[in-house]
Amino acid sequence: MPLLTTGADCNWISKGREVFPAMLQAIRAARESVRLEMYIFSRGRVGDSFLVALIEAAQRGVRVRVLVDGLGSYLLPFNYWDPLRAAGGEARIFNPLSLGRIGIRNHRKMLVCDEQLAFVGGFNIADEYDGDGVTQGWRDLGIKMEGEMA
Secondary structure, three states: OOOEOOOOEEEEEOOHHHHHHHHHHHHHHOOOEEEEEEOOEOOOHHHHHHHHHHHHHHHOOOEEEEEEEOOOOOOOOOOOOHHHHHOOOEEEEEOOOOHHHOOOOOOOOEEEEOOOEEEEEOOOEOHHHOOOOOOOOOOOOEEEEEOOEO
């Protein structure tokens, strides 16, 4: 992942109800590139809203690349990413399930837009991460970083 240069702005995020809208807004605002890596990406209200935003970005001419883990995202149907691919985006599965390599996983959870805005942390893209982290949804920790990345 690129390194932030001095003067970058960093903010902690601990609630899905904060991180998901911010991430979706970043995808919608992207003009050049969107890179998304997730361990768990699940169908549902949250995941499907990300798919729509990624498709729209690709249709605007943004270079969209998605990588999800073969174990963490194993419930996604084989053709889930076809609409993104049809719009010109890329989607790949890291290490599809096989017995000989089951322990080799991609646990990264990050979104980088236009090399100016990044989200990293523990949030996966799934409905169970949405909420306040106390009464609804998993509580996790992430950071939003804005600024020039080198």
